[in-house]
Amino acid sequence: MESIFGLVGDGFAVVAADTSAVHSILVHKSNEDKIMVLDSHKLVAASGEPGDRVQFTEYIQKNVALYQFRNGIPLTTAAAANFTRGELATALRKNPYMVNILMAGFDKEAGASLYYIDYIASLHKVEKGAFGYGSYFALSLMDRHYHSGMSVEEAIDLVDKCIIEIRSRLVVAPPNFVIKIVDKDGAREYAWRESLRDASVAAA
Template identity: 50%
Template sequence: MDSIIALTGDGFVMCAADMTNARSIVVMKEDMDKIMELDRHRLLCMAGEPGDVAQFTEYVQKNVHLYQLRTGVSQSTRAIANFTRNELAKSLRKNPYSVNLLLGGYDQHDGPEVFYLDYLGTLHKMPFSAQGYCAYFILATLDRYYKPNMSEQEALEVMRKAIDEVRIRFLIKQPDFLIKVVDKNGIRTVSK
């Protein structure tokens, strides 16, 4: 029942995720951060089974750090996306993870990028995307209001419209969303 959303703008990526951790009919937590910081310029939005999400995303985060320690070079967003996709595809044949991800990052050469990854190992670069049940409601909203090279304020308005759509249309209550932005200066949390 996770909802994660990401979009690119003029020199930044904006990610949003609901903060509710629920299983079946029980809400366990309402302040969960579902947007993991992989490094200074990469965000990984996560949805899926809590155990699989925690194990797989920490595995990816630690391997990103290990690569940087070994080589002294930070991987690009595309390289991290391909590594993550490869690990999902390998695990699919052995012990599959029930995780869906949106990877957003900013690179000096490539600029802002968002990658869609699902539990089957699908990888696709997109200007905006959503994972979870919210995708049924907000992809049309994002398609209607998204414009390439939006300012951060315009992107925040589009994100608010998408979140409002989830709150209106979705049967399950998701009261709080966390919004983070990554750009050339790094990662920061944006007030809703």
Template identity: 40%
Template structure:
């Protein structure tokens, strides 16, 4: 009943998650932030069980920070993805598995390279140009198949994301009116304007800080 979308471009990565917190047939809130900044340039969009999502995200974030404190530098983005996948896989074989699915991505300024990983609750990890979790992924993947261009600029990328979310809101019976969007680029992580039912048909100008 949740949706997370990730798209990788040549010089940046976009991660979007719905902001609906639901329990059974009840919507508890529509401003939930399901994105987590792991480092200054790595962002993760997570869906799953309400208790597992923040617990898992905090565990990953704090362990990555601990590594930086001990060694004086951050893990690389592929290393962070491997660590998160390993964490999911280890807990899957324990008494307390994490029921989480997530898209993890970021832009490495030193290598001038974008990374995006699709990782699920079974510990499967795939390096992808774009991907999605949840029911919304069934609708958005086809849109990205049609319109994705790796060399798109910020505005074109944001508009593609709006196309995906418009299709989710049109086709999916589950109410997902609001989506949070984060950009990872050479300047770090920036939060872009939220995509909502009210503004999805309006032109949104994307301003990215240098």
């Protein structure tokens, strides 16, 4: 029942992901961070088989860091996305990774961007995207409410709408979500949305 989604606003990109680690009918933990800070200005939100998700995202993170160490300059978001797509395509013909990725980043020249990379190595630059069961609801809400040039407040409000809809519509809905943002000031955690805390705030 994984859910990851993201969108691009005016000078920033925001991504959100559920924090449930689930196997079969068991919830192992509810604070699993599925959004990795790739470098100072890039985020990778991933869904899929837990082992593949962790191993592949760490592999990408270390290779992006290695490139910067060897060459003295960081990869652009587009270059990192294409590298990621290439590694998935290579693995597809050997031992595939069952992992879907939303890569968000900010570059001085290109600004904020979001890339959609699925487990069969398709790559698309998008303004909004989602993976997992929650994508059915997140994408429909973003189709309705998203517009280019959104402010941070508008984008977070839309993200919250998506979280509320996922919680209310899915039979087994993940209770907690993490939201991260990347802009000219860097990639960082923005907020956690925890169902118990949200309920207590609403009651107050």
